[in-house]
Amino acid sequence: MADLADPVGLCADLIRFDTTNRGGGDSEGEREAAEYVAEFLGRHGVPAKIVESAPRRANVIARIPGADPALPALLVQGHLDVVPADAADWSVPPFSGEVRDGFLWGRGAVDMKDFCAMVLSAVASGLRPRRDLVLAFVADEEDKGDFGAHWLVERHPELFEGCVAAISESGGYSYHVPAADGRTVRLYPVGTAERGTAHLKLTARGRAGHGSRPNDENAVTMLADALHRIAGHRWPVRLTPTVRAFLDRTGAALGVPVDLSSGAAVDATVTRLGPAGSLVVPTVRNSTTPTMLSAGYKVNVIPSTATAQVDVRVLPDAEDELFEVFDSLLGPGVTREFVAHQPPVQAPVDSPWFDAMAAALRGEDPDAVVVPYCLGGGTDAKAFSKLGMACYGFAPLSLPEGFPYRAMAHGVDERVPVEGLRFGTRVLKRFLESC
Template sequence: MAEIDVVSLCADLIRFDTTNYGGGEAAGERLAAEYVAEFLGQYGVSARILEPELQRSNVVARIPGTDPTLPALLVQGHLDVVPAAAADWSVPPFSGEVRDGFLWGRGAVDMKDFCAMVLAAVASGLRPRRDLVLAFVADEEDRGDYGAHWLVKEHADLFEGCAAAISESGGYSYHVSASDGRKVRLYPVATAERGTAHLRLTARGRAGHGSRPNSENAIVRLVGALRRIAEHRWPVQLTPTVRAFLERTGAALGVPVDLSSGDAVDETVARLGTAGSLVVPTVRNSTTPTMLDAGYKVNVIPSTATAQVDVRVLPGTEDELFAVLDSLLGEGVTREFVAHQPPVQAPVDSPWFDAMAGALRAEDPEAVVVPYCMGGGTDAKAFTQLGMACYGFAPLALPEGFPYRAMAHGVDERVPVDGLRFGTRVLTRFLESC
């Protein structure tokens, strides 16, 4: 059989419009899922397509390892993508076009690149030591109700024996400068991610005429609560992942690291320069007001007013955060969860992390591999419920100055073809050696 190029595979996946508009509205993942299942079948891997609803498709397969005594590893990626407005793009977003050394299209880095790398690894004649469970899931770009969270709830048996999982947002090269001017290639591997809590605040008061004084105005109560929340300065709280990132990155760059106080941590992050930007969102919790809804007529004071707040919470800090948040609400204001997915924390020092670092250094001997915490969220929040240690490891080699973090969900999303091939070599090595 002819050698399979990961770039062609990724281009094929990009050409399937799997747009997820949110709220259950989506183009659907079915055609992409059929492509994946058929491809795996060509290489002797039997795959199942599972759908909670028509066209919302997930693919799950298991590749037996040579040593059945070892715990299994889950390798999971999502097939859906966020919307793309074609008029804003330099190329049609679902063209899968190769231009100037890059593969362009929605999903090129989020995350059809990783899905293609997994398929390319299988096509190379992959012989893993341990069982590999492959999951290509739906609905990650919304709530996961048709994808990972549904699979965990309804088909947990498919992941039996999985002790760890890998997926998006880690293992890519990040070019930074050391204190002596040396160029250093960091490869951050995600060993944690902040939890997501979307809250609805409801302020209740006394309805009345807009021309009359009203000390129980629901809107005023709500605005006061939002102001207190927005102005609250959350303290620095160092999780094991963030502490390890600061210490190891500082050592690699020759930068003094002082973690003795919140101010000292802020100063350390600033001294790390561009490397510090990786950790800025994850030294603190965050509470960001994002939506407001109140009133129905300008001369009527309503009895209720609502708002939504995006809360991101570090591992081990949930109870404290919500206790403080409740104290900021004030009279007549209550909260409820719109969505709640707890934080993820995997071991920083583990054989899994060591194997990832080893695979990266085998392709790039100068790689500096460090743990980091993701500020947002992934489907790891679903699979961690099954007791897995979940890591972000989707390796890529990126050229210096490439705006990788602006690619996901951005205009003109693209991935370097050489970096994609590099990632495939690293991933294949990891899957065979871990």
């Protein structure tokens, strides 16, 4: 076990707990990882409790008193579960926590046992925050959060009393992008918003019949037509405060002209931003992506029903408009229902929290260009925002130029640079002590 404040050893320890979450309540190892975290915090003077939502579905909660009890509290939250990893595809065993070539390898190295280790490292190094910090290491983020963040928010909101803001994964990492004058700019996107998630089940209801006979009420055809309309619909550009600020500030840093006067102008601006533009491509529009189909049981029988599922991602303040248009695309005979629904979240871009994150990054990298960023997917922020918290993606890392960071989460050979992890810990401690 790692006894020192080095985040590398701590992260390696956490990786060695196989906390695979296969979804649908099928998981393992969360309890052992939670016990490790709680015991580590206790050894360093921070009492922690383990709260189980179901047998072995364990969440760790701790509170560190701040120097000024009058200040509102900050939640620092991460998840201990990981997605499955097939060892046959990996260069190293995915739960080995091996250090090789300057990287720490293993499932969860960037999603998100690295951040959990940085938090533990900051505590062990003598963290002295100004305000109360609530630490939450949760289960089940890689499925629906029903045994983790969402369960805690619904059943135990008192654990987060006084928290007005939160930080967690998906932001604060370095991203090297070329400027117009040939310089390389180190961009640090900090998450200030997330698109909402709506997983929809579509059901077409028609008239059953023999496959050899004409049938103008064929449920399969009705569903296929609806999916064709949905997949072919070009959603218009919609600029949220986060995306607008990203485009303006990134363009200024790179010396690239920014024109946001129309949808076509926004698309052209994103293209001019080059690699930096790829960060914002999924979040200038809503998206509706058909992903699953099911119909029939025999080739010569026209079924009476056909179903599909559609992955819908919606920008902040755009749900009503999206669903009105979506429903118009369904056509007759096709209905929809929610399989899962988590509305979008949005935190203030211009806030003392964001300023403190930027200052902490610049304290370790004076050339850091810190910009707000909207996540195309989602995190447990969707749960904690229900308690009125402003949720930010801030899990700082320094990454080598060209490192495929976004391919690491859920990918093969997931790994994090050792020195980048130590950089992130220093930034995190700066932030937690100054915010």
